[in-house]
Each structure stands twice: as C-alpha cells, then as structure tokens.
Amino acid sequence: MKKLLALILSIILIFTFTSCGNIEPEGWYTEGEIVLSKRQVQKIIDQEFTTPKNVILIIGDGMGPNDITLAQENVTGVYDFGLVLNQIKNTGFATTHSANADVTDSAASGTALATGVKTNNDYIGKDPDGNDLKNVAEIAREQGKRIGIITDEDLSGATPTAFVVHNISRENSKELANAMVTFKPDVLMCKDYTSTSALLEGDARKIFDNEYLVAKDFKRFKETLDTDPECKKAFFGFLEGFSTVPSYNLAQCAQVAFKRLKNDKGFFLMIESSGTDKFGHKNNINGKLSSVVTLDRTVAAALAFMKNNPDTLLIITSDHETGGVKLPEGDEKLTDLLTVTSHTDTPVRVFAVGKGSEYFKDKTVDNTDIAKFIIKTVKGE
Numbered sequence: 001m002k003k004l005l006a007l008i009l010s011i012i013l014i015f016t017f018t019s020c021g022n023i024e025p026e027g028w029y030t031e032g033e034i035v036l037s038k039r040q041v042q043k044i045i046d047q048e049f050t051t052p053k054n055v056i057l058i059i060g061d062g063m064g065p066n067d068i069t070l071a072q073e074n075v076t077g078v079y080d081f082g083l084v085l086n087q088i089k090n091t092g093f094a095t096t097h098s099a100n101a102d103v104t105d106s107a108a109s110g111t112a113l114a115t116g117v118k119t120n121n122d123y124i125g126k127d128p129d130g131n132d133l134k135n136v137a138e139i140a141r142e143q144g145k146r147i148g149i150i151t152d153e154d155l156s157g158a159t160p161t162a163f164v165v166h167n168i169s170r171e172n173s174k175e176l177a178n179a180m181v182t183f184k185p186d187v188l189m190c191k192d193y194t195s196t197s198a199l200l201e202g203d204a205r206k207i208f209d210n211e212y213l214v215a216k217d218f219k220r221f222k223e224t225l226d227t228d229p230e231c232k233k234a235f236f237g238f239l240e241g242f243s244t245v246p247s248y249n250l251a252q253c254a255q256v257a258f259k260r261l262k263n264d265k266g267f268f269l270m271i272e273s274s275g276t277d278k279f280g281h282k283n284n285i286n287g288k289l290s291s292v293v294t295l296d297r298t299v300a301a302a303l304a305f306m307k308n309n310p311d312t313l314l315i316i317t318s319d320h321e322t323g324g325v326k327l328p329e330g331d332e333k334l335t336d337l338l339t340v341t342s343h344t345d346t347p348v349r350v351f352a353v354g355k356g357s358e359y360f361k362d363k364t365v366d367n368t369d370i371a372k373f374i375i376k377t378v379k380g381e
Ligand SMILES: [Zn+2]
Pocket: 062, 106, 277, 278, 281, 322, 343
C-alpha cells in the first residue's frame, strides 16, 4: 500500500516538473528555481510567514491592470496555469496621481513609492518645495540592511533613482547616475555598460573603478561573482535590458541579487521591469505584454527565494498605467487596444505576499501608502 502511494506521489511529482519543463530558463544561474508549478507557487504563498527582515519591491513601469489580464491570455511563455501574479491572494489597487497632476510621471510616482510623500512631476526624491525626502534605501541602510537596485533600463532612469537619490529634475541624467553610484548600493544592475560608465566622474568614478565588482554584461556575471564567493564586495552588473519578447534575464539577475544581499540584518531590493512603459509609449502591444511576463518570471524567482526565507515581504505594483490599454470588444485585435501614447491616471494593481500583506487585500490604497507600509516594515515597526 505504501509502495503504491509512493509511486502515485512520484508520478504526480514528475508530472508537476515536466509540465513546465518546456520553458526551462537558459543561463547558468537558474538551478530550476524560476520554473514553478502551480502547486509549488500556492504552497509558498500559503506558508507561515515570519516578521519580514527582507523587502522585495517589484515595479512594472507603466503596467496597467489590463496589461496583466491581456498578458495572461495572449503571450506565449506564460506558465500553463497562467501568470504567477494571479496566484497571489492579497491584491488590491493603488492610485498614482502626483502632487501637481492627475497623471503622474515616473519621477513623482517613484518618489511616492520610495518615500511615502507626493511630489511634483519631474522631481526625484524631493518634495514640492525642493527639500530632500528620506527614501527607503537610506532608511534601510540606517537599519544595517543591504540595498539592491535592479532596472532593465538606464541607471539614471526616474524609477531606480527615485529610490536612492535626490534631484530637482529627472532630466539631470549625469548627476543622477553619479549620485546613484556614490550611494553605493550593495547590488546595482542596469543596462548598457558603455553609456553608463561614460557618465561617471569624481567620487562615483573612483567607487565604480575601485570598490565595485563590475560585470560588463550578463555573460560575465558568473566569472566576476566567482572571484568573491563570500559576497564581501558590492556588485555592479550590466544586464540584457528590456526586450520585445518575454525574458528570464531579469529573474536570473534577481536570483543573483538574493544571494548577494542575504545577511543577518536583511535587505531592501527594488526591481524594475520597464518594458511595460517603454513599449506603451511606442504603442507596441506585444512588447508591452511580453514585459509583463518578464516581470512575472521575476515574481516566480522571488517566491522561490521566499520558500526558504519566510522572513521576506514581497510587493508587486506599478508606478502608473501607460498607453490607456483597453480590453477587446468583439473582434478587436490586440494592436487596437492601446488608446494613447502617454501615461494615464488609471489605478494600478498591488500584489503582496508575506506577513502583514493582507493589509492590501481588496482595497484601493494610495501609492504613498505602499511606501509607508514598506518603511514601517524596514524599520521593524
Ligand atoms: Zn513613461
């Protein structure tokens, strides 16, 4: 009887793993962790979580509610059970307006998500009067935590910089990039070594050249990281960047970050998938929906980490909607569904996993409330 049971169990197990074997991620840093079955995902989400030491915030730039609905139905490469995102139970919405506009830009909404304070469009980490606002990276560092910032766009992008630095304008790319490196997050990843390196000077140049382990592209991550197996140095990796097709690269980079950042005091990690905004502005619906899947695979990687690290809070949201994406009526084609090339004021989705995450269930909060929740968690309050 026991043998029969064992046989049935192993058949179920084999079926579970082979059912998503066809989307095995490429690359070296996978260990099969990114590909999860529905049962594994649910088990992780339903586990007993403990007081969070680690916070992972994943932002789909410009990812509106309808992007998520359409991606689940229309993109090849989604798990056979749909998006991992849609397995998460504690979900709600967030409003995104800025201090001076109904429709925000990524600078004001990034600042709101990083500091809990509304500011004007174009402002990075400053209030409407131009005063510096304390951000979650600064607060996490005060608590002795490690900091990770990952974006699949430029280092000087409004979303990543809003979490770390202060500047009166998102257009000051050079100042923003230099301030990011001078803050020296323990893990920093963005696209394009050549253009990033060209911006750095002064203290940032010295830190980049002397204090960071630098991998100029994803192919060089492994050999670079192998030189520092105990994670003593800060790591700056240049990833593949946002793409028109679903990618595992952001998820793989997240896995690198989890290993580098894990420590007794915990960490704060922000990960941005930017294609949902970039392709929204270009009215490229396939690129936009593919970027939802890229984000979803990163969510799977985060959940895989949480399986053995229940002292982690995971929040997934967006800074704003881009493209005014509507759902199809009748025989409307996907390409007909983007209605504008700009941002909109549509409230965005919020998904949360971990102790206390029921706070977000079935309600609409403001984006500043997400930041306040994260900051309280980081402070251990
Ligand atoms: Zn945008």
